[in-house]
Amino acid sequence: MLSIIQGVNLTICVIFTACYSYQMVYAVLSLFLRPKKYEAKEEHRYAVLIPARNERSVLPGLIESIRKQNYPQELIDLYVVADNCTDDTAQVVRRAGAKVFERFNQRLVGKGYALHDLFNEMKQDGVLEKYDGFFVFDADNLLDENYIREMNKVFDSGYRVVTSYRNSKNYDSNWISAGYSLWFLREAKFLNHVRMRLHTSCAISGTGFLIHRDIVERNGGWKHYLLTEDIEFTVDSVLQGEKIGYCATAKLYDEQPIAFKQSWNQRLRWAKGSYQVFGHYGGALVKQAVKKRSFSCYDMIMNVSPAMFVTFASLLFNGIFCIVGIFNLRVAPQIIPATLLAIAGSCLNVYLLAFVMGTLTTLTEWKEIHCPTGKKIFYLFTFPLFMMTYIPIAVCALFQKITWKPIEHTVVKTIEDFQS
Known part of the structure; x- marks a missing residue:
């Protein structure tokens, strides 16, 4: 029985290492590969799309940062969809000079449906075709003053979907907001940056991305309504043969949750959404990864597959055998120490892997993390x-059963708070 326990634990370790070893290679390469520089021959015309639900406190900051872009303002039009708002978000946006579409639908709830209705409204108004591309932001975002100019460079080079560098407005709030922030910084530095340099497809993470009008027209507007519409759009785009680009010099600041319950609910939705995406698109991804030898498809499989299940499987397996040992005194001296050691080892491995990941991210992105030095170090351990x-x-x-729920945003800052 002891040999079975050791064999299963070894198998789990080998499977995890085999599946995700390429990301370890990414981490090493990211330390040596510098972002490629792009130049634009044309300044394209864009529409900025912002789904918003009761966001009167943070929307003015985003709108102001858009108005201060180092890019011709006559080439930027701003559209906000006030989605089932119960406050005066629409009035606040109108006073700021943006176009507002108010939506009231308690049955079809979520960002995907809001974008779908906004695109339909723009099509009916006959304005869709006058834009080369569409930016999508969340209401709590803030943009660096060169954001659109830098994104335009990558867009003009031929990428029809482009994502950007995602930073945090409130890294130093507590260990929860810092946890989110490190994760997104790690995605930017150690995944999308390397993907871009190796000419494989990048992945969109929530907010701050740009879509070519041709893709919007091909898709009939916005057609992705799963709980994680960003991951669904990424996977669907890769399956359609799109290579998503990444602009490391286009910086966006995003608000992160600080309450554990709020964080739990949000990540619960993300996890459920990943399962939905895997269920809807997993077969097609595997087929293309094998048939077309598409590394981008393999990368997306790893991106949506439940990696934490590997650790959970180890804990569950060893936990069951530990209980068996408790009730079977004959094998207890062998089984209990072995399973307890394996459980401790699994937890320690997860902790150390995350610690190394967080440390590398903090060191490489040190100047981008707006937080006192002491907190930067402390959050490495949390x-x-x-x-x-x-x-x-x-x-x-x-x-x-999980449904989309709005996240309250309360961190009111201006882009000057970060550029200074």
């Missing part, structure tokens, strides 16, 4: 704990 909470979240998401 980041692994933040990541380990994904294990029960991933399990709960399997069994719970």
Whole structure:
């Protein structure tokens, strides 16, 4: 029985290493590969799209940062969809000079449906075709003054979908907001940056991306309504043969949750959404990864597959055998120490892997992290704990029915707070 336990634990370790070893290679390459520089021959015309639900406090900051872009303002039009708002978000946006579409639909709820209705409204108004591309932001975002100019460079080079560098407005709030922030900084530096340099497809993460009008027209507007519409759009685009680009010099600041309950609910939705995407597109991704030898498809499979299940499987397997040992005194001296050691080893491996990941991210992005030095160091030790909470979240998401719920945003800052 001891040999079975050791064999299964070894198998789990080998499977995890085999699946995700390429991301370890990414981490090494990211330390040596510098972002490629792009130049634009043309300044394109863009529409900025912002789905917003009761966002009167933070929207003015985003709108102001758009108005201060180092890009011709006559080439930027701003559209906000006030989605089931119960406050005066629409009035605030109108006073700021943006175009507003108010939407009231309690049955079809979520960002995907809001974007769908906004695109339809623009098409009916006959304005869709006058734009070369469409930016999508969340209401709590802030943009660096060169954001649109830098994104335009990558867009003009031929990428029809482009994502950007995602930073945080409130890294130093607590260990939860810092956990989110490190994760997104790690995605930018150690995944999308390397993907871009290796000419494979990047991945969109939530907010701050640009879509070519041709793709919007091909898709009939916005057609992605799963709980994680950003991941669904990424996977669908890759399956359609699109290579998503990444602009490291286009910086966006995003607000992160600070309450654990709010964080739990949000990540529960993300986990459920990943399962939905895997269920809808997993077969097609595997088929293209094998048939067309598409590394981008393999990368997306790893991006949506529940990696935390590998750790959970190890904990569950060893936990069951530990209980067997408790009730079977004959084999207890062998089984209990072995299983307890394996459980401790799994937890330690997750902690150390996350700690190394967080440390590398903090060191390489040190100047981009707006936080006192002491907190930067302290959050290196809490980041692994933040990541380990994904294990029960991933399990709960399997069994719970989850619907989209709005996240309240309260961090009111201006872009000058970060550029200074």
